[in-house]
Amino acid sequence: MGCGRGNSDSGNHSSKGCVCEVVRAILEIQNAAVQDDCNKCTTNCFLEPLGGIVNPARSNADTRVFTLLNKDGSPFFATFSGNGSSSPCVSIYFRVEDIFDGCCATLRVLIPEDSNGDPVDLLSNCGSKIDFREVCRVTQFEASDSCITVDLDCFCAVQCIDDVDLGICD
Template sequence: MGCGRESVGGFGDHHRGCVCEVVRAILDIQNQATEDECSTCTTNCFLEPLGGIVSPARNAADTRVFTLLTKTGVPFMASYSSEEYDYCTSVFFRVEDIFDDCCATLRVLIPLYDRGGDAVPLLTDCGTKLNLGAICAVEYFAASDSCITVDLNCFCAVQCIADVDLGICN
């Protein structure tokens, strides 16, 4: 099971962890449009319908933006390729698919300051460490063309950030 817990049946048993279940739920929510009552926790990853996080007006959305934390509590980072942006590292993702029990294809999202398209540099000046303060400066997101495949059992936490419309076709 995830987060360093041993599986109940002993070595070799494979059980889904909570991160896997949450990301699977995010994918299901992105793939369906259902109505649900408002929740008091406005960033709950299980909140339906898509568009309910942060924006109770339930604006049109096609993506639930989330971050993953490694088992050491550090935000997971991935790179994206871009000729348009000077920076190419992000901690923000969109789930595209889940397969083989708990593997997922994630689209790396480009963190932006504003709708004008200014990317937020998430790494320090020397480019070796994540600047946690810069994460707070992210206001908008854009879809990159970069996807990664991850084993969701390797993560200890998932945090949903926002529901946004990235214009992604399903």
């Protein structure tokens, strides 16, 4: 079944949508220290161990960066407080912090940065849509202090981007 399917309210998470299950798996992978050799699909969200998306030998990754698509196919975005700026900035990149009540999740908003470590402004000139040319400039991420709570059943797709070390305390 695809987006907008009628989920039964049976109380167990196996009846929830695939986005919920993928984000749940990302959280489990982030929390586990499982060692696997290799996998053919190098951006598969279920790929273990953490660090395996880019380099399976990398052992210091603590975050699987991902994006979410709304049911209309547009990227989901959230704001974060900018580095030294009083105006909020926008990101489409997240780290899962917790999952609760079946398919609700706390997500940390990640700051998109270019290869020089400078924040990338993802908004178009009119400031109402994501500029995909700017998305292509993003090569690294930094943890923000901004977290949001979402209902994962409201999304149609999840895409894993990278495994990175953000220095997140456990």
